Amino acid sequence: MKERLETFGTYQDAMLEGNDFMSHSLLSSSINIGLLTPMEVVRKAEEAYHNGEVPINSAEGFIRQLIGWREYMRGIYLKKMPDYRDTNTFDHQRDLPVFFWDAKTYMNCMHEAIRPVVEHGYNHHIQRLMVIGNYATLFGLSPQQTSDWFNEMYIDAYDWVVLPNVLGMALYADGGSAIY
Ligand SMILES: Cc1cc2nc3c(=O)[nH]c(=O)nc-3n(C[C@H](O)[C@H](O)[C@H](O)COP(=O)(O)OP(=O)(O)OC[C@H]3O[C@@H](n4cnc5c(N)ncnc54)[C@H](O)[C@@H]3O)c2cc1C
Structure with a gap:
């Protein structure tokens, strides 16, 4: 939230040679293993926006990855498997x-x-x-x-x-x- 979220909105779809992480959070492994819940992470991003620490395109873009794509992918798996x-x-x-x-x-x-x-x-x-x-x-x-x-x-x-x-x-x- 402190070091990367501010620039997430602008750079989330970019690649730069030699820069492996850019503005990404690296939180997927912790969320998938259950150390963090998606909602805890979403609330923190929301808080950073309301405190004026990050712009709306970063907060919205990041939250959308979690409650949009992540949840949607889970739903597709449950619906379509095996x-x-x-x-x-x-x-x-x-x-x-x-x-x-x-x-x-x-x-x-x-x-x-x-x-x-x-x-x-x-x-x-x-x-x-x-x-x-x-x-x-x-x-x-x-x-x-x-x-x-x-x-x-x-x-x-x-x-x-x-x-x-x-x-x-x-x-x-x-x-x-x-x-x-
Ligand atoms: C071909 C392909 C394979 C992928 N394989 C995985 C995988 O094995 N495990 C995995 O967790 N994600 C996977 N993703 C989704 C996404 O690429 C990763 O969640 C993300 O790169 C993880 O890095 P981050 O935590 O820095 O993400 P950030 O860019 O910081 O995004 C924030 C969070 O949003 C969630 N998220 C964003 N996009 C997706 C998505 N499409 N599906 C599910 N969650 C999403 C993740 O929890 C992620 O931590 C895959 C995407 C593609 C296109």
């Missing part, structure tokens, strides 16, 4: 390239998106969605192998949040059923 895990609309079957485990690739965007995962078990939303997700879709990677990779590599990974984000939001492997 069949959802096998969804593969485009019938993509390719194996993941080896650089997914060591980040050694000349494609700098992929290198900069995967390097923080190898180093910290973490990268932020834009790297997960826009870079890795887009690459996986264009390259025809197996959605199931891709979701297994997310489950194995990330400190905040659990099936209920990985599957709707990977199969639905990032790869469109569910034919859009999570979104429409």
Whole structure:
């Protein structure tokens, strides 16, 4: 709340080479494991806004991630499982390239998106969605192998949040059923 939230609204969708965390909170692992409840975090952000410490685009953008996306992803999982895990609309079957485990690739965007995962078990939303997700879709990677990779590599990974984000939001492997 003190160090990053103020700039979250402006920079939440940005990437900057060498800056692994930017304005992101790094709270997903603590929330998912139950050390913090989503509502505690939401109330703190709301308080920071009312105290004049952060602008409205930061408070709104951050709160929306929690009571919007996080809760929505949970709902999709509860509604669609167990069949959802096998969804593969485009019938993509390719194996993941080896650089997914060591980040050694000349494609700098992929290198900069995967390097923080190898180093910290973490990268932020834009790297997960826009870079890795887009690459996986264009390259025809197996959605199931891709979701297994997310489950194995990330400190905040659990099936209920990985599957709707990977199969639905990032790869469109569910034919859009999570979104429409
Ligand atoms: C392909 C893909 C895979 C993902 N896998 C995971 C995962 O395994 N575990 C996980 O918790 N999140 C996952 N997310 C959602 C999101 O990327 C992470 O929650 C976020 O990057 C965690 O970093 P942060 O705590 O710094 O988030 P911030 O940017 O600071 O956001 C604040 C909080 O909002 C919540 N949040 C934001 N977006 C989402 C979302 N789409 N789904 C669920 N919660 C959200 C998280 O609790 C997060 O801590 C994934 C997103 C994509 C596109």
